[in-house]
Amino acid sequence: MSQNELGAMNKTELGKTEFGKTEISRGEDPQNPDPLFSAGRCLGNYLETVPMAMILAALAELNAGNRRLVNYALGALFVGKVSQIKFGFMRKGTWGRGRVIGSLASQGVLAGMAGYCAYLVRDYWGP
Secondary structure, three states, X not given: OOHHHHHHHHEOHHHEXXXXXXXXXXXXXXXXXXXXXXXXXXXXXXXXXXXXXXXHHHHHHHOOOOHHHHHHHHXXXXXXXXXXXXXXXXXXXXXXHHHHHHHHHHHXXXXXXXXXXXXXXXXXXXX
8 A cells, every 4th residue: 555545544534643643743843843833823822812902902991091001911911922922932842931921921911901991890880
């Protein structure tokens, strides 16, 4: 049998092989990932959190929130994302310390901004 026939026999549903790897990652060195693949992951990670943070910042400013506080929160989000991408995803093996720091910073900023927006509209909740 040829190599292509053996590869086709090992595939299961959705492009997975019997070893749990997808077709894209087959033969890929985990210590040196493809730069384009890493950049795509960085963009996807950015698009998961930053639009929601921008929406929450706009809501805070529309409800007469402290502009300095909103700017500091967005600055912290920026620093967290830069550390996550530069010192996390782009490191050898893609598991640098910046990945954890950036993830916690992103989630903290989102939770803080949501709480601040809720605090700004506390008078509308009831008596």
